[in-house]
Amino acid sequence: xxxxxxxxxxxxxxxxxxxxxxxxxxxxxxxxxxxxxxxxxxxxxxxxxxxxxxxxxxxxxxxxxxxxxxxxxxxxxxxxxxxxxxxxxxxxxxxxxxxxxxxxxxxxxxxxxxxxxxxxxxxxxxxxxxxxxxxxxxxxxxxxxxxxxxxxxxxxxxxxxxxxxxxxxxxxxxxxxxxxxxxxxxxxxxxxxxxxxxxxxxxxxxxxxxxxxxxxxxxxxxxxxxxxxxxxxxxxxxxxxxxxxxxxxxxxxxxxxxxxxxxxxxxxxxxxxxxxxxxxxxxxxxxxxxxxxxxxxxxxxxxxxxxxxxxxxxxxxxxxxxxxxxxxxxxxxxxxxxxxxxxxxxxxxxxxxxxxxxxxxxxxxxxxxxxxxxxxxxxxxxxxxxxxxxxxxxxxxxxxxxxxxxxxxxxxxxxxxxxxxxxxxxxxxxxxxxxxxxxxxxxxxxxxxxxxxxxxxxxxxxxxxxxxxxxxxxxxxxxxxxxxxxxxxxxxxxxxxxxxxxxxxxxxxxxxxxxxxxxxxxxxxxxxxxxxxxxxxxxxxxxxxxxxxxxxxxxxxxxxxxxxxxxxxxx
Numbered sequence: 001x002x003x004x005x006x007x008x009x010x011x012x013x014x015x016x017x018x019x020x021x022x023x024x025x026x027x028x029x030x031x032x033x034x035x036x037x038x039x040x041x042x043x044x045x046x047x048x049x050x051x052x053x054x055x056x057x058x059x060x061x062x063x064x065x066x067x068x069x070x071x072x073x074x075x076x077x078x079x080x081x082x083x084x085x086x087x088x089x090x091x092x093x094x095x096x097x098x099x100x101x102x103x104x105x106x107x108x109x110x111x112x113x114x115x116x117x118x119x120x121x122x123x124x125x126x127x128x129x130x131x132x133x134x135x136x137x138x139x140x141x142x143x144x145x146x147x148x149x150x151x152x153x154x155x156x157x158x159x160x161x162x163x164x165x166x167x168x169x170x171x172x173x174x175x176x177x178x179x180x181x182x183x184x185x186x187x188x189x190x191x192x193x194x195x196x197x198x199x200x201x202x203x204x205x206x207x208x209x210x211x212x213x214x215x216x217x218x219x220x221x222x223x224x225x226x227x228x229x230x231x232x233x234x235x236x237x238x239x240x241x242x243x244x245x246x247x248x249x250x251x252x253x254x255x256x257x258x259x260x261x262x263x264x265x266x267x268x269x270x271x272x273x274x275x276x277x278x279x280x281x282x283x284x285x286x287x288x289x290x291x292x293x294x295x296x297x298x299x300x301x302x303x304x305x306x307x308x309x310x311x312x313x314x315x316x317x318x319x320x321x322x323x324x325x326x327x328x329x330x331x332x333x334x335x336x337x338x339x340x341x342x343x344x345x346x347x348x349x350x351x352x353x354x355x356x357x358x359x360x361x362x363x364x365x366x367x368x369x370x371x372x373x374x375x376x377x378x379x380x381x382x383x384x385x386x387x388x389x390x391x392x393x394x395x396x397x398x399x400x401x402x403x404x405x406x407x408x409x410x411x412x413x414x415x416x417x418x419x420x421x422x423x424x425x426x427x428x429x430x431x432x433x434x435x436x437x438x439x440x441x442x443x444x445x446x447x448x449x450x451x452x453x454x455x456x457x458x459x460x461x462x463x464x465x466x467x468x469x470x471x472x473x474x475x476x477x478x479x480x481x482x483x484x485x486x487x488x489x490x491x492x493x494x495x496x497x498x499x500x501x502x503x504x505x506x507x508x509x510x511x512x513x514x515x516x517x518x519x520x521x522x523x524x525x526x527x528x529x530x531x532x533x534x535x536x537x538x539x540x541x542x543x544x545x546x547x548x549x550x551x552x553x554x555x556x557x558x559x560x561x562x563x564x565x566x567x568x569x570x571x
Contacts, residue, residue, distance in 0.1 A: 058421025069459025075111025
């Protein structure tokens with residue numbers, strides 16, 4: 001009689017995992033109803049909806065930045081005039097000045113949505129883009145680590161990191177296109193370099209959707225720098241040559257993508273404008289989205305684990321000479337520490353490497369005999385993951401995702417939404433909605449408002465009224481920005497700015513120092529106050545030293561006298 005050979009603990013653990021994986025891999029007949037059940041991709045797709053409408057303020061989160069207003073009006077102007085604007089449309093302070101509507105394609109698309117379905121259509125489309133980016137991020141991570149449970153956990157962290165910049169603005173396409181770029185580069189890095197050709201048309205569309213298109217070159221630079229660094233430290237001349245050859249497809253793709261960026265309404269001048277904008281130290285110091293992350297904010301709960309995991313995973317990758325992936329993760333971590341607007345892209349860029357490192361760690365723990373409990377837990381997790389993955393890879397109809405978006409659409413388009421978070425309008429407690437009737441009266445000619453409120457006034461009052469300033473920080477420039485901040489902070493000479501531009505009406509938050517100053521001034525009186533916004537009017541007329549063209553739809557100014565952000569919000 002044959003007796004079984006003795007089995008060690010480590011062999012037993014491995015055998016358990018292999019048996020579970022083998023059982024999970026046995027093909028079985030899939031019931032039709034199984035294809036209608038939600039998958040982990042559905043979970044990832046709907047994760048932003050849960051964040052937005054349960055944890056955050058829903059539609060009002062997406063509309064918490066006034067820039068959406070001037071983007072919509074720009075798109076409407078494009079649709080009406082069948083051309084792209086090259087000079088300012090919205091201000092009386094810089095009439096006819098050169099302006100780059102560099103996100104014209106998004107503006108036009110959003111204006112079409114607005115015409116057909118109002119702001120609810122814009123909110124729904126923005127939510128859809130966010131959900132697609134989340135689902136694509138999950139698929140990117142799962143393909144890298146081949147473990148659905150780890151992938152969905154890391155996707156949760158990445159989604160939380162992205163939530164800090166969920167606004168109904170064109171940068172949402174940069175988040176989505178960045179994820180698509182990583183899908184393509186990941187496969188190309190594995191040997192399917194022909195897929196890199198898809199980055200060229202993607203970059204062309206991206207260039208006309210959002211100024212963040214240049215991030216594609218940062219990704220490509222990582223995959224060019226990785227082989228070059230390997231060639232530099234490689235002693236074997238044959239392997240060194242192989243590394244150099246590997247960089248050629250990436251260099252060609254870089255050149256092709258760069259060439260198509262010149263296909264835009266402004267040609268090479270767009271590139272000069274973007275470089276000037278992102279290199280301007282004044283703007284970097286005064287625009288909220290270019291500031292570093294506030295480590296007292298809620299986003300830290302996602303950001304800190306990602307930083308720690310990125311450092312560990314990058315060290316692991318560098319030891320294997322996988323420099324491109326380490327460059328990608330560490331580079332975006334550096335950019336996220338510099339500017340909070342880079343946090344979503346960092347969250348996506350580091351996630352695949354973190355997930356792969358976690359799965360490798362779990363695999364090592366399951367084969368370890370150092371700690372019995374850790375080893376057993378790791379074996380159990382690998383077995384459970386194997387079963388989940390087999391089930392999850394069954395082809396799905398994604399009916400749950402479609403149904404959820406349908407229900408969300410019904411709530412957003414409902415005549416009387418059940419809660420404020422489903423109301424697709426700017427929050428009247430944040431923007432001067434109540435003051436619009438007063439501001440629209442014949443007594444109002446030139447309005448001063450803070451930049452975010454200028455965006456809102458463009459949305460509500462253009463073309464009948466133009467604004468002093470709005471959220472287009474790249475348009476107004478440093479000198480004008482300093483003048484605006486001196487007035488906002490009631491610094492010396494603030495009243496002379498109001499005189500010079502012939503401001504006869506000021507609408508301001510009661511929380512600002514300017515509001516308190518105007519309330520005690522004998523030259524201004526309060527004509528409206530709903531505790532969210534205060535409207536002041538001058539008591540006596542004055543001659544302005546600033547001349548503005550009346551422009552399309554702009555009321556000729558009647559000058560009066562006084563004697564005494566988020567991406568675009570200037571601090």
